[in-house]
Amino acid sequence: MADTKAIQQLDLNLLKIFEALYLEQNMTLASKSLFITPSAVSHAIKRLRLVLNDPLFVRQGLQMQPTAACQRMAPQLISALNRIRQVLQQCGEFDPLTTEQTFKIAIHEALESQIMPTLIKQVVKLIPHAKIASMSLSRENIARQLANGEVDLAIDVARAVNAPLAHKTLLSDPFCVLIDRRQHAMYLEPSTKLTPTDYANAEHVAVSSRPIGRVMEDILLQQQGVNRHIKYRCQSYQTAAKIVIGSPLMLTLPRSIAEQFIHPDLHVCTMPFELPDIDTHLYWHMNTETDPAFVWLRAQIEMAIIAK
Incomplete structure (x- = not known):
């Protein structure tokens, strides 16, 4: 069991050495990252072992393998150290050229x-x-x-969102429809546009992390009395775009995302319904x-x- 009194009097510099050894799992590499000697690292870990009543690390060749107790403690401890660094950095002027923050x-x-x-x-x-x-x-x-x-x-x-969260619009993006060129060759002609009827009668692939329920564009479409037949659901637009290739399925998505899927078999159509743009926000x-x-x-x- 850890020595409670010793923990209260603990030299916090030991925790920085613990962090380095946990991340490097090698005495020499840990010492180099801290600009101290390997013997100083070894001495610090011995002090922590006495306080925490656990070996913390076991040597296996050149590696220092964490014990089970060390594995349980290390992620929370490292997270706390990073938070302390962030707090301290906020006290001084910010210099992008010298900051070591992790954003x-x-x-x-x-x-x-x-x-x-x-x-x-x-x-x-x-x-x-x-x-x-x-x-x-x-x-x-x-x-x-x-x-x-x-x-x-x-x-x-x-x-x-409500205070204390703040947000700002980053971009507004119109919806469009991604189709397979061979399956929907008629829409490749500039004079032929995807019609509301054709869209409503088609089968669709939707992107959602949920197996059932309405996705964002369905909420907007149903406000106009349009109910789609969603044949397949998947978790990413990249997967959905691949499903569209070689199939008659249609994929509704923001235009900026559709433009990432450059493929000779894919074609982007204008959305046949007037839907509000989808806004992307920055939150802090x-x-x-x-x-x-x-x-x-x-x-x-x-x-x-x-x-x-």
Whole structure:
């Protein structure tokens, strides 16, 4: 059992050494990352072992393998250390050239390939020592994640949020319809457009993480009295586009996403119904509203959207 009194008096520098050894799992590499000697790393781990009453790491050749207790503790401990770094960085001036922050962006899978490549190419030389992590977006948890710092920014379709969350429109995108050229050759002629009747009578593939229920475009279509026959559902637009190839199925999606699927068998048609554009928003917590690092990052994301 850990020594409670010793924990209260613990030298927090030991935790930084613990973090380095856990990440490197090698005494020499850990010491190099911290600019100290391997013996200093070994001495620090011995002190932690006494306090926590656990070996923490077991040598296997050149590797230092974490024990079961170490594996349970390390992710939370490293997360806490990263949070402390973020808090301390906010106390000083932000310099993109020297910051070592990790910027965590939660983004919908469909939007990641649109935004992240342009953003990273844009900032690669501006933040040489920082990192950007693109994370899966959980709409159920995003408010909590933004509040506790698990996520710095979120990018998703427009939805209702309340303070202390803030948001801003990044782009507006019209819906379109993706079809197979050979199956729908008549729509390749400029004079022949996809009609509301043909659209309503067709079979469709929809993108959703849920096996049943209405997807976003169905809500808008049903407001106009249009009910589609959804034959297949899948989790990504990339998969849906591949399903369309060689089939009579139609895929309704934002135009900017459709334009990513360059394929000789695919053709983009104008949506035969007047639907509102789909808006993509940038979300953040008011705690970071005036933080120089996140003000800078939000500006970079907006510039990436313009440059795309």
